[in-house]
Amino acid sequence: MSGKVTVIGGGLAGLMSVIKLAERGQKVDLFSLVPCKRSHSVCAQGGINAAVNTKGEGDSTWEHFDDTIYGGDFLANQTPVKNMIEAAPSIIYLVDRMGVQFNRTPEGFLDVRRLGGAKYSRTVFAGATTGQQLIYALDEQVRRYEDEGLVTRYEEWELLSLVRDDEGCCRGVVVQDMKSLDIQVFPADAVILATGGPGMIYVRSTNSTINTGFAAASAYMQGAIYANGEFVQIHPSAIPGRDKLRLMSESIRGDGGRVWVYKDGKPWYFLEDWYPAYGNMVPRDIATRAIFKVCVDMKLGVEGENKVYLDITHLDPHDIDRKLAGVVDIYEKFIGDDPRKVPMETFPAVHYSMGGLWVDYNQMTNIPGLFAAGECEYQYHGANRLGGNSLVAAIYAGMVVGPKAFEYSNGLKQRCNDLPGSLFERAKEEEITKQKALFAMQGKENPYKLHQELGEWMVDNVTVVRNNDRLLATDQKIQELMERYKTIGVGNSPEWGNQIVPFTRRLWGMLSLARVITLGAYHRNESRGAHYKPDFPDRDDENWLKTTKAEWTANGPHFSYDPVDTSFIKPRKRRYDVAKEVTAQNG
Amino acid sequence: MAKDIRLVIKRQANPKSADYVEEFVIPYFPKMNVVAALMEIQKNPLNAKGDVTTPVAWDCNCLEEVCGACTMVINGQARQACSALVDQLTQPIHLAPLTKFPVVRDLVVDRKVMFDNLRKVKAWIEVDGTHDMGPGPRVSPKVQEQAYRLSKCMTCGCCMEACPNVNPKSNFIGPAPIAQVDLMNSHPTGALQRERRLEALMTEGGIADCGNAQNCIKVCPKEVPLTRSIARLNRATTFHGIKSWFNK
16 A cells, blocks of 8 residues: 655646656645646746757766856755756656657757856757746646546645644645635645745745745744755846736847947947856856946946846847747737837846755655755755756656655555544644634734835845845844734635735745845855855855755744765856866766 | 726625625826736725725736736736736726636636646647656657647636637537647647547537637637637547548
8 A cells, every 4th residue: 555645836846746656656635826837837938958969069967067066156965966967858858758849950859049157058948938838748747647546636725734743754734725715634644845936025026926935934934944045046137017027038148138238328248248258148146246236336227227238139030939939928018119129128036046945865854754846945056046957956856756755655664544633633723723813813914015015125135235234134124024913904804715814824934934034144154156245255165165054943043054065076166257167077 | 197097896705695896996007917906905905985895806826927827807808917007908997707717706716627628638648657768759840839839828718708609508618628639639749649639529518519709819818829720620520530430
């Protein structure tokens, strides 16, 4: 008799883990906050990396591995990254077999483009909607297993908390139906979280509205360690909107887009000027800091604002339609200008969390039986993620975690069904009690306004440039918001279809993780990847070549640090003005 | 210049309760879309009369028109609220839930039937397994460009809303899943199972229920060539029917 595995999250990582489990004959309960096809993975645009060397440039998995480690400023543990990179070509082939509509070369092979931080074209893409195309393919595969009776989908359900037994092992989940707000408990032998990133902590970001990080926050508040939280990627190009900062894919630069501002009345291509070896293809953290310098320090932003031109007017319109239509459409729809004719105006925006739940090389958190995969964990990107690596990391982690969770659940001496029912009833009752308390909140604060305040502070102080005094002030502010949280009023809307109460619950999670990000940044007195402090402008390997680990306590996060696995490539200085040194593959 | 926008929203507390209309006045800001307007109601849940009310419930997620979640009827047309820019809409702006799906609350509807229909027509490629078997079949760029247009369907429900043959008296699966059959059947591996999908389309509520109104193609926000797929599959199912009859 096989064990019982539950997957939380229906994005790429979650769906891939479900497929791996179902393929083993494992019955799976899949919970997703939105119908899987609407998960945030749909927003990934540029493509998915694998060293397939279609262009005959001499690319290799070693080069991809070295670029990833170098691009991540040596903070990632090298063993799992190496395994991922080596699996990447087979992942591309697999999803290709599943019918993903990747762009093709004239000969019918998979076409590749270049993205930032790479010297080779190794990004396979489906127009500029690669994430959407990938998730549709995986969703279809899961539907097939659903048809075979192996997978039960619970779409529009949210994880509230984990069930932990007397030994601390994860034994199930307490979840909520978002229509009725009905709370239920599902026992499980292993639980996989694949719940995405926490970008909504910043409110204005390229993330989808569901990306509150609540599931990860909930696990953190129940004892799961959160790692490298301070590493938050700011994407160099997005377009403004009060409801959302819409991403303008890095593939625009990859396919020839140029970034410039006016200087002395003439276009100044500052990335090409400052980084001759990589030009517009520098990694995101480098591009973002350069834009920040041009706009904020040199005051050369377009119309005096923090905006620069992203220009594709010189490219062939047919090529644009074939490769970039998805993203050009977004610009046209939301801004009203045609990027084929007028340079786009873009600016940096919060985009991706390199940090997340700490996991071991088997994707298991420090809570036995609780696994994590995808953006909600920390493992594959170090201090800065390269474009095109998120999709491969999400799918790869799903491919690892499915079999590992299967192994774990089948190796257990005692199954969840052998445990006393009272364990599960108690966990459920606790959440019902908490929900009653939420409904009873009738103070004067509006949770959406509190969220707005949190976002403004986080964007102003915990993004591109970080100063310790501002970080401490931000932590004070978060604590003030946590006090004011107690006087939130949720109104008297009934339970059915209620959206305020679940949002208020998530807000507490966001506040808790905001402290992890802010204080993690405060403690790390160096600059590395996306984390930059003018007072400590250099990378400090002696003191900070370390993984940050935050543990929840009633008084705020408690930090400890682990050494980083550098077993393949010795850390070296990271620069993009000259070509990257070649490293020798020593096995 | 400060100006306000006016929203007239059709609301309903739950599937069993009666619907009603409530008006809202919201401060205008440049480039605002319908989602941003609804977010303002969350922050300040007062109706046009100034009375405290429950904030309007609606679905949304990506806010860049790739997830399909925020589909609703805006000034009489089914579309995504995120890409509905206030500057381009006549005021007052009328918002209502999609009518072809059960209402959950306010503007939130339950579109589960669309995912069930994808399952019904077996819209997936049957791979042998996820183990490494090397690359997939080679595909010409021309074929890929056609297929890509079909694969952008985000299951939003606009085509269902516009189709007169999707109604309480019919079981018609609607245009979206038919286009997905076209997509799967045109894939070199997917074609190996094309008969199963054709047969699924030939059951009750299948392609025969299409009345060729051609409304679907006009409302699809992703410009999926729905009518072309329907025409192609009409032919394919007819041939398949004749062939099966002769092979009996």
